[in-house]
Amino acid sequence: MSAGWSLWVMFLVVLNMGITLFLFLWGPRAKIPTLPDGTSGHVWAHGVLREGVRKLPRWWVVFSTSMFVVAFAYLYLFPGFGSHKGALNWTAHGELARNVAANDTKLVPLMERFRMYPVEQLASDPAALQMGKVLFEDNCAACHQRGAKGNVVLGAPDLGDNDWLYGGTGNDIITSIHDGRRGVMPPWASLGADNVKNLAQYVLSLSGSPHDAAKAAAGKPMFATCAACHGAEGKGNPALGAPNLTDHIWLHGGSVANIEKTIGEGRQGQMPAWSPRLSDDQIHMIAAYVYHLSHDADASSQ
Template identity: 35%
Template sequence: MDDPRIDDLTGRETMGHEFDGIEELNTPMPRWWLITFYLTIVWGIGYTIAFPAWPMISGATAGLLGYATREEVAQDIADHDASNAALVDELLAVDLAAFDPQSDLHRYAVARGGAVFRAQCSQCHGSGAAGAIGFPNLLDNDWLWGGDLPAITYSITHGIRNETDLDAHWSQMPAYGDMLATDEIEQIADFLPTLASANNDTSAPGAVLFADNCAACHGDAGLGNRDMGAPNLADAIWLYGGDRDDIIESITNARFGVMPAWGQRLSEEDVRAVATYVHSLGGGE
């Protein structure tokens, strides 16, 4: 680096380096910029002293003013709850079996339930409630435990096959891999997709095995049994996949999906609201 020199044209000192004949002038920052910069430093120090700022082991410095946005948020929540108190009371008292979908209360329940669904249910059932492999589609009419509004409310409240609520829906399919030979399971897997056809071959080897091992729960025609939690096998809707390998896996090792009891996590009004929202999506009954 060359020693700084005075530029002949501007009379300013150079920075002492040169690039292809071009030298950089040592031009000081404008005074207004420096004043502003120093003021922001002073303001920043003052802010960290006056307001909560510095993280500590178990919290943060409270600041001289003791200001906290948590109190404002809590007040906003309290104001919101107070403004909707009458609607909440109506929602808790309404007969879900006769809930008028044209009422203002129903519209409120759908709006509230949609927010609850997006926060609590969409992780499994999807943001559009279309489900995924192992997580039911809530937009169709294939509801294992009942798809009317009271039934949906019960399922959300108590859950499915969980061990925290004694009133949870419960069913268990045996793992036929421990009971049947591999070729017998394959024969049943080949027969099951034909149940959706009115002309399925009831004399096929898989049909005989189905009648002996599966019909007791799923019915002779494979239409399922809601009281037992046995799904309909004749509607071409398969929770865990409907190709041959998926069906073989289901028969061999069985499935055991679990849904938590949301009545233990949500308020009763939120349970009723999200049930109303799910029912309003068009599936169910």
Template identity: 75%
Template structure:
């Protein structure tokens, strides 16, 4: 704080306290003219109500004096009087640092225990779930939703359905969070609009969804191009992050228009790496919480 602002704050404090202290000391001694009956002469309701003049109650005087004493003591003990640091030398930064250190000491006890277990084991631990939920809401909920149901518009998968692009074991989930993922579906509009439409019908047929059987049959030979990633049976290849096309779970939407768009224009999804933001212990707990989300129905 500059000298000017320090002096300005000190001036305002002295001015306000000085005025209020003067009024406090002067008011009990002020002489107010009164009539013989002890009233000021102010009347209401045609004389039914009259204003009386009485000394201030002792409790009010004592309470007000106590507030002044507390105020002066506060200014002496704590910072607030300009740049004066106070007798105690207290600062908000110092108190925060103490609380952080205290919290870290408590957290280290839990983390030491958590390191002994796999994400699968931790997924059922209430303490790990509590910490994992906070980590999830702070870092993951923006894309995957507060309840982990995903977001089709963002291409963020549902984490509660136990359907995994890259695998659903603790080690793979940890890798996904730590390193991130890059998912690329190349555009196939070079096949022509009719073939794209036919392929969309064939993809729908893989999951027994309503489809045009004739168009699906016409596109069956074309699916050999897709099988390199999605597999000949359309069940996907997790090593590539290619989704299963047979389970009626759609990352970018499952309408005919959505599927045609995905085939024709392609898709590009990105899961950012969280290792620059979260440490290994936090990622370990977060992976356990994601596993918990995908097994809630089973756990309950």
């Protein structure tokens, strides 16, 4: 802290505490004119309510005095009065370092145990899941939501349905978190508006969703263009992140309007790489938690 800022902080502290202390000492001794009945003469509700004048209760005076003592003691012991470091030499950085060290002491043996197991096995460890859940909520919930149900607007997939764009093994999930993913669905507006609508109906037919059979038949030949990524049967391609079109899971919404927009305008989605922010151990924990979510939902549906 520069000398100028230090003096400014000291001035503000002295000013505020000085005014407060003055009012505290002067208030009980202030002479307030009163009427014979002990009121100030201020009335409301046509005289029904009258303002009384009483001395401050003793407990309030004692309590307030103790608070001033605590305040002065705090400014002596801890930093707060300009650049004064405090008699205890306490700092926020030092407190954080001590807390981190204490936390690491507890985490080290846990992490050593967790590293011994693959994601699939770690997904049944309650301690690992508890840690993974906290890390997920801190880092992933902004897009995937706290319940990992995804976000159609952002194109963030539901992580609890066991439907995977890039594969659902433990190593696949680790790779997605560590390196990130980038998916691109090119726009096909050049096919023409009618062909886009026909193709959308054919895509709906692949999953058995309600559709216009005539338009779907007209759109089927054009699906050959899409098969390069989604496969001839529309089953998707994990190597490219091309979704399976034969199920009822839609990354950007499964309405006719949403599908037509996806085909006509294309889509772009990016899963950022978390390796710059998270350690390999933390990524391992999140992967185990995500794996647990999908397979827990899978087991509960059987």
